Amino acid sequence: MENSLFLALTAYVCVMSITPGPNNVMLMSSGLMFGFRRTCPHMLGIPLGVILQLWLTGAGLGALLALEPRLQMAMKVAGSLYLLWLAARLWQAAELKETRARRPITFLQAMAFQFVNPKAWLTAATAVAVFAPPGDRYLGHLALICAxxxxxxxxxxAVWAGFGAALRPWLRRPGTALWINRAMAALTALTIVLFWI
Incomplete structure (x- = not known):
C-alpha cells in the first residue's frame, strides 16, 4: 500500500473509532459503572468483532448487505433493541452499590454486538471498498486494514472508557450516581438515532 493511502487509512480508522457512536457510548458507560480495568474485555471485543467484519466484508458479505434491505433492517432493529435494553439497565442502576452487583459487557458480547451495529458495517464496507482494491495484493491490503x-x-x-472511569469518583456523591446513570441511559438510547440516519 502506498504511503499516502496508508496515511488516509490511518486517519479514517482514527476518525471512525474516536467519534461518538454506540460502541463509544457503551464503553463510557462501562468505564463509569465498572472502572477501566473491568471494561477491558468489552474494549477488546470491539476491534476483534470489527476485524471479523472486515474479513467477511472482504469475502463478499458487504455486497450482500448492500443488496438485501431486509437484512439491513433486521440488523438495525436488533441493534436498536439491544441498546434499549442497555439503556434500561443503566436507568435502573440508581446507586454505586447496585452498579457493583451488575456485570460489564463481556468480550464475546462486545464482539457479537458489532454484527448488529450498522455503523460498524458501514465502516468496514467503506474501508474495504476504498483501501483494498481488487487485484493480486487484495488479501495483503485486507490484512493491513485489519492491523x-x-x-x-x-x-x-480506550479514550471513551478512560473518560467514563475518570467520572467514576462522582458516583460516590449522594444523588450523583442516579443522575449520571440516567444521563448515560439517555445517551445510550439516543445513539439508536445513529442507526436510522
Whole structure:
C-alpha cells in the first residue's frame, strides 16, 4: 500500500473509532459503572468483532448487505433493541452499590454486538471498498486494514472508557450516581438515532 493511502487509512480508522457512536457510548458507560480495568474485555471485543467484519466484508458479505434491505433492517432493529435494553439497565442502576452487583459487557458480547451495529458495517464496507482494491495484493491490503483497525482503533476507543472511569469518583456523591446513570441511559438510547440516519 502506498504511503499516502496508508496515511488516509490511518486517519479514517482514527476518525471512525474516536467519534461518538454506540460502541463509544457503551464503553463510557462501562468505564463509569465498572472502572477501566473491568471494561477491558468489552474494549477488546470491539476491534476483534470489527476485524471479523472486515474479513467477511472482504469475502463478499458487504455486497450482500448492500443488496438485501431486509437484512439491513433486521440488523438495525436488533441493534436498536439491544441498546434499549442497555439503556434500561443503566436507568435502573440508581446507586454505586447496585452498579457493583451488575456485570460489564463481556468480550464475546462486545464482539457479537458489532454484527448488529450498522455503523460498524458501514465502516468496514467503506474501508474495504476504498483501501483494498481488487487485484493480486487484495488479501495483503485486507490484512493491513485489519492491523490498522487493531493498532489505531483500540487506543481511540480506550479514550471513551478512560473518560467514563475518570467520572467514576462522582458516583460516590449522594444523588450523583442516579443522575449520571440516567444521563448515560439517555445517551445510550439516543445513539439508536445513529442507526436510522
Amino acid at each position: 490498522v483497525f487493531a493498532a489505531v482503533g483500540l487506543p481511540c476507543i
